[in-house]
Amino acid sequence: MANNAVPKIEGHASFYTHLKNGRVDKARVMGLEGERFVEKILVGRKYYQAPVITSRICGICPVIHSTTSTRAMETAVGISASKQTETLRELLLCGQMIQSHSLHLYLLVAPDYMGVSSSFELQKDHPEIFSKAVELKKYADLIVEVIGGRAVHPISNVVGGFKKLPSSEGLEKISEQFDQVAETAEETVRFFASLSLPEIKRDIIYSSLFDTKKYAYYSGDVKTTAGDLFKAENYTNYVYEELVPYNRAKFATLQGKTMMVGAIARYSMNRNKLNKEVISLIDKLKIKDKFDNPFENILAQAIENYHFVLESKNIVDYFLREGLKKEKVKEPKKMSKGTSACEAPRGTLFHHYEVDKDGYITKCDIITPTVQFLPALEYDIKNLSPLLKGKKKNEQTEIVEMLIRAFDPCITCATH
16 A cells, blocks of 8 residues: 555655555655755854754744754853753744644544544534634744744844843733633643544654653753663664665664654653643543553643743743843854754754864764654554554555544654
8 A cells, every 4th residue: 555645744754554464564654745954954064053043944943952952062062051041942943832732633644533534614604613723823823923033944043142032021921922822722621631542552762852840842951761861972872773775765764763752752751740730630641651542642732832832921920020130142162063852842952063173064963753653653653553553544544644644743853
């Protein structure tokens, strides 16, 4: 069974599955995006250009690439960001999470469960559902625009701090929208918790950032359910990238073992660190503590969406109460190497740079979340065998496509 292109995902990909005696014995997911060789393009560029260029890897994920790149480069050039700068970046990433999760959940996934084929049909037949995506996206865009300077490819956040601080008027505008958006985010959790998801079980390694005090997404060590705990700068000892002959994207494993990253991993490993209101809701809805069905990644995203809306309120309220101090952008103190890991909507993102004495980049390495979970996606397509058995070919295709969409791959990032 083959498909020329999987609809309703970020980027372009196809899949191939081979069924033998009622079981899937071979599964392949092939990215169809062309390579752009961003890592090579950066070599020879000045250190401060890295966040600007890497944010162009993807139009859905520009904020996370910019922020992860900025943090890695600050380590490389000896800059320690202020607490204010780091908190503003955390707010930016709240916006990034809400932007991506809301679009994926409502415009790419919801049609699968609402009996329509596209977001256009969803808007026509279920305008009340479609409007929630618009509302959440507008709120997230406002956060990124106020903090980052514009809604796509932010420009205020740079190596060393912020070129321009958000205005109190902008923060007030975010605050004014909060109550309605929080209600919509809560309704989103209830809606996706009510769906009847296809059910398959799997036992797989989860990996995500970890912090003892909070739900980690901006900083922290990398923790896995295999018992690993390591700092971002040691990622090459754990995350192995390799080329596969049929794919333009690399595949990554955890020391040769298949792993899963993203919302399902973060939730399953860090549920107790979610906002208290979120925990209260998921307890009330009797949502389990750990997800073992890959289709449940969409429910994990809905839960995170609510968490990051509440997190954004806490940060905005803090700045409105305490105010923002004028700070100069810090200058480099050395030229060396640096690595950073942040949580992208789809999972842990690594950026690594090496810089020469004149501030020119000599090496760049980026490992995206989709690269890390592509092996898991192929593994879970094989686990679909019980759901595919006895189905017509078009029905089998639909089920495989639903699984691929549940993973939320970003093929553009994977083929950077």
